[in-house]
Amino acid sequence: MSIHNKKIAIIGCGNLGLSILNGLLADPRINPKNITVTKRKTSSLEHLASTGIQITSDNRKAAQESELLIVALKPYTILEILGELKDVLDQDRHIMVSLATGISLKQIQSTIDLSLPIFRAMPNTAADVGESLTCIATKSNDESAKDLVTQCFNSIGNSIHINEELMDAATVLGACGIAYVLRFMRGMIQGGIEIGFDAHTATTIVTHTVKGAAQLLIERKQHPEHEIDKVTTPKGCTIAGLNEMEHNGFSSALIKGIVTSYNKIEK
Numbered sequence: 606m607s608i609h610n611k612k613i614a615i616i617g618c619g620n621l622g623l624s625i626l627n628g629l630l631a632d633p634r635i636n637p638k639n640i641t642v643t644k645r646k647t648s649s650l651e652h653l654a655s656t657g658i659q660i661t662s663d664n665r666k667a668a669q670e671s672e673l674l675i676v677a678l679k680p681y682t683i684l685e686i687l688g689e690l691k692d693v694l695d696q697d698r699h700i701m702v703s704l705a706t707g708i709s710l711k712q713i714q715s716t717i718d719l720s721l722p723i724f725r726a727m728p729n730t731a732a733d734v735g736e737s738l739t740c741i742a743t744k745s746n747d748e749s750a751k752d753l754v755t756q757c758f759n760s761i762g763n764s765i766h767i768n769e770e771l772m773d774a775a776t777v778l779g780a781c782g783i784a785y786v787l788r789f790m791r792g793m794i795q796g797g798i799e800i801g802f803d804a805h806t807a808t809t810i811v812t813h814t815v816k817g818a819a820q821l822l823i824e825r826k827q828h829p830e831h832e833i834d835k836v837t838t839p840k841g842c843t844i845a846g847l848n849e850m851e852h853n854g855f856s857s858a859l860i861k862g863i864v865t866s867y868n869k870i871e872k
């Protein structure tokens with residue numbers, strides 16, 4: 606089964622839904638005519654009509670006309686809206702993927718009360734540029750549904766399958782993670798300006814340096830410290846700066862922030 610001829614609906618096409626839509630639209634093998642997006646008020650999506658996608662506020666119609674349902678609603682509305690959809694869902698046709706933070710497969714299953722394949726996925730907003738790392742969890746044994754959902758999220762980057770118990774941790778490290786990294790980059794840019802670069806040049810240096818650092822780890826599969834050791838000349842400026850950062854709690858602040866985010870997710 607290929608994602609490229611499946612009918613896909615994004616139910617609740619807000620910030621994250623739009624990032625996923627942009628990623629899907631960038632895949633030339635996906636026909637925009639097969640994509641339907643819904644939003645309560647569709648006016649902010651009208652500029653997308655020229656891409657060929659269907660835009661509607663009618664979730665039931667969108668579900669009826671689709672096979673893969675990506676539900677990108679807020680955690681506090683998702684169960685109510687799924688409850689309104691349940692009588693148009695078909696367990697022999699539909700595959701459901703929820704992106705809602707903290708809403709379990711069991712809660713979704715008991716709301717829709719059907720045995721269709723249900724997945725939770727946690728992409729991140731880099732889906733917008735085809736670089737999301739998406740963590741996927743399911744209790745379904747339907748291998749072709751699994752394959753389809755994997756293909757869908759691979760079309761907006763990469764994906765891994767994890768146990769549902771790790772979904773909250775995946776939310777923090779992968780989804781909130783984008784924000785942590787961007788704040789780190791902002792700090793680096795501010796430092797760069799203080800030592801002499803204009804904001805534009807500092808941003809160019811920082812963005813490409815961060816991309817290069819990530820690529821080193823992705824391609825070489827090394828521990829970060831292995832690459833750090835290559836940069837830290839004895840008595841040099843790198844180690845002096847790194848140690849000053851650590852004296853000020855750099856790694857500790859990150860770890861504490863990650864744990865705080867994790868504890869904030871309602872369990």
Ligand SMILES: NC(=O)C1=CN([C@@H]2O[C@H](COP(=O)(O)OP(=O)(O)OC[C@H]3O[C@@H](n4cnc5c(N)ncnc54)[C@H](O)[C@@H]3O)[C@@H](O)[C@H]2O)C=CC1
Pocket residue numbers: 616617618619620621622643644645646662664677678679680682686704705706727728729730780781
């Ligand atoms: N992986 C990530 O990076 C992130 C994940 N999330 C998760 O993704 C989900 C969506 O979050 P956001 O995109 O930030 O929220 P959002 O509020 O931007 O998007 C939700 C959309 O649903 C629409 N909506 C509300 N009621 C509706 C209805 N009855 N019918 C159709 N559409 C309706 C809203 O108009 C809104 O556009 C949340 O469950 C959140 O936990 C959120 C932010 C980042």
Ligand SMILES: O=C(O)[C@@H]1CCC=N1
Pocket residue numbers: 706776780781
């Ligand atoms: O901040 C939040 O609650 C959501 C969950 C993942 C990213 N943003």
